[in-house]
Amino acid sequence: MEDTGTVVAFWILAALTVGAALSVAAVRNLIHSVVLLIVSFAGVAGLYITLSADFIAVVQILIYIGAIAILLIFAIVLTPRAGRLNQEGFMLLPALALAVLVAGTMIFVAFDTSWAISERDGFEETATAIGDLLLDKYALPFEIASVLLLSAIIGAILLVRPEGAEEGPE
Amino acid sequence: MDSVDLEHFLVIGAILFGIGLYMSLAKRNFVGVLIGIELMFNGVNLTFISFSRFVESAEPLNGHIFVIFVITVAAAEAAVALALAVLLYRLRDTINVDQIDLLKW
Amino acid sequence: MAIILSGEWYDLRDLANPIRELIDALGAPDAVDYVLWSLIAALAILIWLVVSVIAFIWIERRLVALMQNRKGPNRVGPAGLLQPIADAIKLLLKEAITTRDADRILFWLAPIIVFIPTIVVFAVVPFGESMVLADLNVGVLFLIAVAGIMTPAVFIAGWSSNNKYALLAAMRAIAMLISYELIQVLALLAAVLFIGSMNLQAFVSWQDEYNTWLIFILPLPVVAYVIAGAVEINRSPMDLSEAESELAAGYHTEYGGIKFGFFYQAEYMAGFAIAATVTTLFLGGWTLWGLEEWIPGWIIFLGKLYAVFFLYIWSRGTLPRLRIDQLMAFAWKFMLPLMLVNALVIAVEVVVWEETGASRNVALPAIGAVNATLAVILVIGWARVLGHGSGLQRGYRATLTREIGKIYYTGAEVS
Numbered sequence: 001m002e003d004t005g006t007v008v009a010f011w012i013l014a015a016l017t018v019g020a021a022l023s024v025a026a027v028r029n030l031i032h033s034v035v036l037l038i039v040s041f042a043g044v045a046g047l048y049i050t051l052s053a054d055f056i057a058v059v060q061i062l063i064y065i066g067a068i069a070i071l072l073i074f075a076i077v078l079t080p081r082a083g084r085l086n087q088e089g090f091m092l093l094p095a096l097a098l099a100v101l102v103a104g105t106m107i108f109v110a111f112d113t114s115w116a117i118s119e120r121d122g123f124e125e126t127a128t129a130i131g132d133l134l135l136d137k138y139a140l141p142f143e144i145a146s147v148l149l150l151s152a153i154i155g156a157i158l159l160v161r162p163e164g165a166e167e168g169p170e
Numbered sequence: 171m172d173s174v175d176l177e178h179f180l181v182i183g184a185i186l187f188g189i190g191l192y193m194s195l196a197k198r199n200f201v202g203v204l205i206g207i208e209l210m211f212n213g214v215n216l217t218f219i220s221f222s223r224f225v226e227s228a229e230p231l232n233g234h235i236f237v238i239f240v241i242t243v244a245a246a247e248a249a250v251a252l253a254l255a256v257l258l259y260r261l262r263d264t265i266n267v268d269q270i271d272l273l274k275w
Numbered sequence: 276m277a278i279i280l281s282g283e284w285y286d287l288r289d290l291a292n293p294i295r296e297l298i299d300a301l302g303a304p305d306a307v308d309y310v311l312w313s314l315i316a317a318l319a320i321l322i323w324l325v326v327s328v329i330a331f332i333w334i335e336r337r338l339v340a341l342m343q344n345r346k347g348p349n350r351v352g353p354a355g356l357l358q359p360i361a362d363a364i365k366l367l368l369k370e371a372i373t374t375r376d377a378d379r380i381l382f383w384l385a386p387i388i389v390f391i392p393t394i395v396v397f398a399v400v401p402f403g404e405s406m407v408l409a410d411l412n413v414g415v416l417f418l419i420a421v422a423g424i425m426t427p428a429v430f431i432a433g434w435s436s437n438n439k440y441a442l443l444a445a446m447r448a449i450a451m452l453i454s455y456e457l458i459q460v461l462a463l464l465a466a467v468l469f470i471g472s473m474n475l476q477a478f479v480s481w482q483d484e485y486n487t488w489l490i491f492i493l494p495l496p497v498v499a500y501v502i503a504g505a506v507e508i509n510r511s512p513m514d515l516s517e518a519e520s521e522l523a524a525g526y527h528t529e530y531g532g533i534k535f536g537f538f539y540q541a542e543y544m545a546g547f548a549i550a551a552t553v554t555t556l557f558l559g560g561w562t563l564w565g566l567e568e569w570i571p572g573w574i575i576f577l578g579k580l581y582a583v584f585f586l587y588i589w590s591r592g593t594l595p596r597l598r599i600d601q602l603m604a605f606a607w608k609f610m611l612p613l614m615l616v617n618a619l620v621i622a623v624e625v626v627v628w629e630e631t632g633a634s635r636n637v638a639l640p641a642i643g644a645v646n647a648t649l650a651v652i653l654v655i656g657w658a659r660v661l662g663h664g665s666g667l668q669r670g671y672r673a674t675l676t677r678e679i680g681k682i683y684y685t686g687a688e689v690s
Contacts, residue, residue: 066423
């Protein structure tokens, strides 16, 4: 991808994503952390657009920003007397070492491997093709995913239901 | 700097994964751990999409399908995990993972 | 001179034409053209939005006053026309207060973030044949996704104020937004299923080609979308998150001056965004059965848009506010099952149409009639099942008193 627009967009989005992700880990306040996480999600969505994955980019905004970030916020607000600090436990140094090691290995592999780069252009539009694949080749995983979501909904409701809650009306 | 290749995206994916790993291991707050996991998911998804865009394949869109399933599972996982967090808070009045050590002995 | 001679510049049926001609006349390289084109289009949309908001502040106040048998603003300028400008000046000149315990960064950021979704929506909305800033393939999904950004913005506003009313209102607003986002998605899903595309321009051209509007074919999703839209833009009767008798002024209680003005304006713009979506998806967008050849498409579009927005003004002037448990029950118990059934029915209809290969003159009226009948039956039947509309309105109702983890129901003991 050589055209100037993509390259400029990539570097801006990359800086935004990585910077926001780093601040998510560094910031002291948990709410600020979630807000920065939203910025990072948005940056990843932008990167998807540079990769011509328009459907996934929109889904990223819809699910990660519209749903998961909100769930995180709810979890913070529903635990009012718990700590709001985003501090580290005793695992700080081992975790840091492991994270650097893992990321370093992956970066090394990324540069060391000679990938079978194809010369094709970006996808024209992905939504139709994804829909076809999901309902044809991947129909079974698709159904399993819906069952998983259903069980997650029921499980989540069951877990947070108050002990001995009265049976509702009707 | 004048062209963007597969490696650039892989590096960003790796960095996101690393930050997520660090957070999920080191943070004391349960929500912090979850944020780390979500970041890891994002790193993996970015890697999938960039492979799907750049690497030679008969069916390049399979990467997108994988990402859709990862996002689905991430949403389900977030819902259940946050329900657990609320439950934990009700029982123990804390969501700091290093204070939840009943299974330690 | 070359512009005038080219014969396209006066074609104001599509404002994109003269702009294209102008840019071409500059003879700049493609990249500059692209940037210029985007800038001009974005600026035009912004200016239109701001002018519309200013106009509609006056129009809405006068209309609501008319409905409620009072006068409305009539002192500033002729017929009170300068009232919105006076309001704007007042908001601008007020001190921008940041409360002492507020989270300063987020407190400043929230009014700006609230603006993003309301403006960005118009990037994919076609104002005319080529008057669309970004002709996205996944336009419908984009509309929903961008509207979802509203939710964190509202939370940031409510939380950073460090005010219990603001936080409560924000949580209430988030609960409402998420619940009704579901309804919106299902309503749009029905439309997308029927058209077979997520491109907004495809919706317009489909309705143009088949000489009908989607509202005649899919009545239930339209009603659902308009109601869910009212929730999203916080309009009466769904303006619970700023119910002043319960929650002061809602999540922007602590905001004053221009920061409040931002919220106020964003609300109007979100209203226009919903109206634009309804217009494009269900009311034929910029087409009007061939009339767009003679009248500029964007005038038709704006006429429809304002007509839809008038619905919201009307409902604000006439309907009382709902209670929060009523609103949530309406979303989850009433709308959600109906929309799921509706989506299923429409999917079946599409398949049947494809299999039988009926001509459009037979198929479209038939589908429309079936859907309209079904909508009436579903709404009345499901309301009966839920225990409404049978004359005996008594029943178990959750009261608003709620202790942590326990809801008390009245009606069981009270005979």
